[in-house]
Amino acid sequence: xxxxxxxxSIRIAKSPGPVVLSGIILANVILFLIAATVIYxxxxxxxxxxxxxxxxxxxxxxxxxAGCIQYVIQDMGNADAGLVVFCLATVILGMIxxxxxxxxxxxxxxxxxxxxxxxxxxxxxxxxxxxxxxWNTRASEIINDFLYKQTKETxxxxxxxxxxxxxxxxxxRLDDTIAxxxxxxxxxxxxxxxxxxEGETYSTKQxxxxxxxxxxxxxxxxxxxxxxxxxxxxxxxxxxxxxxxAATIKTLVQVAHFxxxxxxxxxxxxxxxxxxxxxxxxxxxIIDYKTKANDEQKKKCNIVPIAVNRVLGQILSQxxxxxxxxxxxxTLFSNNGAAFYAEKTSKSWKDEEEYIESAIKADNDIIPxxxxxxxxxxxxxxxxxxxxxKHRKHFAQQADRSFAVSVNDDYRTARKNIVILGHNSKCQxxxxxxxxxxxxxxxxxxxxxxxxxxxxxxxxxxxLNYYKDYPYVKKSVVADIYDxxxxxxxxxxxxxxxxxxxxxxxxxxxxxxxxDMDSNVLTYLVxxxxxxxxxxxxxxxxxxESIDIVAEILNPKNYDVVHNYSVxxxxxxxxxxxxxxxxxxxxxxxxxxxxxxxxxxxGESESFTSKELYVxxxxxxxxxxxxxxxxxxxxxxxxxASPHDNKSVVLGYVSPGGKMTIFGSDLKNxxxxxxxxxxxxxxxxx
Numbered sequence: 001x002x003x004x005x006x007x008x009s010i011r012i013a014k015s016p017g018p019v020v021l022s023g024i025i026l027a028n029v030i031l032f033l034i035a036a037t038v039i040y041x042x043x044x045x046x047x048x049x050x051x052x053x054x055x056x057x058x059x060x061x062x063x064x065x066a067g068c069i070q071y072v073i074q075d076m077g078n079a080d081a082g083l084v085v086f087c088l089a090t091v092i093l094g095m096i097x098x099x100x101x102x103x104x105x106x107x108x109x110x111x112x113x114x115x116x117x118x119x120x121x122x123x124x125x126x127x128x129x130x131x132x133x134x135w136n137t138r139a140s141e142i143i144n145d146f147l148y149k150q151t152k153e154t155x156x157x158x159x160x161x162x163x164x165x166x167x168x169x170x171x172x173r174l175d176d177t178i179a180x181x182x183x184x185x186x187x188x189x190x191x192x193x194x195x196x197x198e199g200e201t202y203s204t205k206q207x208x209x210x211x212x213x214x215x216x217x218x219x220x221x222x223x224x225x226x227x228x229x230x231x232x233x234x235x236x237x238x239x240x241x242x243x244x245x246a247a248t249i250k251t252l253v254q255v256a257h258f259x260x261x262x263x264x265x266x267x268x269x270x271x272x273x274x275x276x277x278x279x280x281x282x283x284x285x286i287i288d289y290k291t292k293a294n295d296e297q298k299k300k301c302n303i304v305p306i307a308v309n310r311v312l313g314q315i316l317s318q319x320x321x322x323x324x325x326x327x328x329x330x331t332l333f334s335n336n337g338a339a340f341y342a343e344k345t346s347k348s349w350k351d352e353e354e355y356i357e358s359a360i361k362a363d364n365d366i367i368p369x370x371x372x373x374x375x376x377x378x379x380x381x382x383x384x385x386x387x388x389x390k391h392r393k394h395f396a397q398q399a400d401r402s403f404a405v406s407v408n409d410d411y412r413t414a415r416k417n418i419v420i421l422g423h424n425s426k427c428q429x430x431x432x433x434x435x436x437x438x439x440x441x442x443x444x445x446x447x448x449x450x451x452x453x454x455x456x457x458x459x460x461x462x463x464l465n466y467y468k469d470y471p472y473v474k475k476s477v478v479a480d481i482y483d484x485x486x487x488x489x490x491x492x493x494x495x496x497x498x499x500x501x502x503x504x505x506x507x508x509x510x511x512x513x514x515x516d517m518d519s520n521v522l523t524y525l526v527x528x529x530x531x532x533x534x535x536x537x538x539x540x541x542x543x544x545e546s547i548d549i550v551a552e553i554l555n556p557k558n559y560d561v562v563h564n565y566s567v568x569x570x571x572x573x574x575x576x577x578x579x580x581x582x583x584x585x586x587x588x589x590x591x592x593x594x595x596x597x598x599x600x601x602x603g604e605s606e607s608f609t610s611k612e613l614y615v616x617x618x619x620x621x622x623x624x625x626x627x628x629x630x631x632x633x634x635x636x637x638x639x640x641a642s643p644h645d646n647k648s649v650v651l652g653y654v655s656p657g658g659k660m661t662i663f664g665s666d667l668k669n670x671x672x673x674x675x676x677x678x679x680x681x682x683x684x685x686x
């Protein structure tokens with residue numbers, strides 16, 4: 001008996017559900033047998049169906065349907081009152097032991113099933129889906145960009161906590177996009193199936209439950225600190241995160257283990273966000289290890305690291321130099337409309353020039369950009385086109401045209417006057433972006449190509465040694481956000497002492513608490529509007545566009561507020577990373593392409609090899625503005641007229657006021673008439 005008690009105790013502790021179910025079944029079997037036995041021996045001898053089996057049937061009938069007791073009594077004929085009372089008692093007891101217990105157990109099982117599904121403990125059966133591990137301020141933007149694909153996509157978000165908050169953030173973002181695009185005449189339909197689950201992102205069991213090994217792409221986001229702790233703890237956590245993120249490495253190692261399995265899907269994309277050099281170096285070591293693996297494992301997955309601060313630094317520096325690039329990148333980095341695409345070419349080309357010339361002459365509404373090879377030596381063709389025509393077969397030959405233009409071979413970009421207001425964690429990367437631009441464009445110039453002043457608080461300036469390592473930073477001014485007179489007087493003095501336009505880059509402090517996020521940007525904008533109003537008052541012919549305001553914000557909800565200050569170039573920096581992550585999760589080949597266009601050539605290079613996007617003055621780039629023509633004619637004629645060592649591909653143009661036109665589908669029917677103040681958007685070496 002003692003052994004039986006111990007056995008039952010262990011079973012209850014390990015599997016209470018099955019023990020309870022077994023108890024319910026056993027209790028009901030005993031009830032059926034006892035009731036059937038009593039009826040069998042107590043019923044009159046002339047009972048219609050006098051077998052024991054019939055008595056069991058009577059018992060079950062009464063318990064399942066109490067109304068059946070009437071027919072059971074009738075069948076018994078001369079049954080005495082005691083037997084009738086016993087039948088009634090059996091019905092009542094059966095309602096408790098059978099009906100009540102079974103309903104209770106099933107209800108509890110259903111409730112447990114729902115709770116298990118909500119908690120994310122159940123295993124999913126999926127393939128060819130996208131998995132997002134961790135959650136940060138860029139995550140909802142990644143999902144939002146999938147919306148523009150207008151294809152059915154399954155996205156699994158797997159984060160350590162805050163499932164309800166994440167779901168609310170996702171659907172608010174998607175609903176807002178759908179509503180805004182509807183106002184613009186674009187009817188989007190939410191075809192995304194999104195599942196949010198909570199758990200440990202490096203748990204083998206939980207990663208297996210969301211079918212990581214069968215996903216087409218896995219996006220590992222860098223976890224961010226929730227700044228709802230006291231400012232001292234937050235600063236300490238921030239300093240720790242700047243040194244490195246071991247959690248990202250741990251998650252990547254787990255994911256790489258799954259994707260390397262024999263039964264995993266081939267060619268999975270693993271996109272990893274990194275914010276620091278330590279984490280990036282370890283990610284690259286993991287990639288090196290994977291590339292040294294056997295051929296079978298090489299086919300399993302592609303690991304693509306996105307150095308968030310470095311990329312944003314390059315982007316922000318380019319926008320300071322050419323503010324119009326903000327609108328260009330915002331379009332081309334997205335799945336919405338014209339975009340960058342990459343496909344493997346089936347033809348062999350002598351060189352890139354032969355490929356582009358052949359593609360330009362083709363009737364296919366694409367704009368070819370360049371040829372690049374992947375790590376296996378396979379040639380990929382890169383081109384920008386409209387989404388509606390991206391799958392059209394190309395190279396259908398078209399008759400040549402005689403339209404021609406003349407290009408200024410000695411074109412040089414003008415000196416750039418830039419004011420930097422404020423700071424963030426990307427400051428050093430922004431300066432590296434300026435260094436890269438300067439290394440290419442400073443050659444053979446006596447005058448410094450960049451002319452920059454920085455206005456910031458003393459602590460932030462000290463951190464970068466007052467920008468003394470950058471010879472093009474002419475002055476660093478100590479002023480916090482409240483020193484309005486100092487800030488406005490320094491900007492006025494800078495504008496007055498320099499010829500040409502001035503760009504003002506306003507940085508949003510990404511270490512600020514949630515309540516203060518982007519507040520410094522709005523304050524600086526008020527100051528700048530006062531400066532512009534001052535110049536207008538002094539000179540009614542003053543051109544407000546001579547001061548280009550490039551304002552970075554972190555929270556997309558602040559976009560409309562900033563836009564009310566007549567700022568055309570509002571940079572939602574997190575959104576650029578999100579767009580790139582979304583595109584790279586689908587087209588890994590674009591990684592090298594993006595790296596190329598975001599950096600410039602080394603000044604010591606004898607020839608220009610790196611290609612970038614430029615916004616150049618149409619009046620200065622062409623020897624005489626081209627006559628009115630089609631987009632096709634302009635693209636073809638410009639490429640043919642540009643020098644052999646610096647071929648330029650026109651992608652569109654920007655008109656005064658910031659109105660941008662990107663050439664997409666139907667190039668031959670898109671009319672172009674360039675004006676004196678228009679700027680050409682082009683892809684070229686220099």
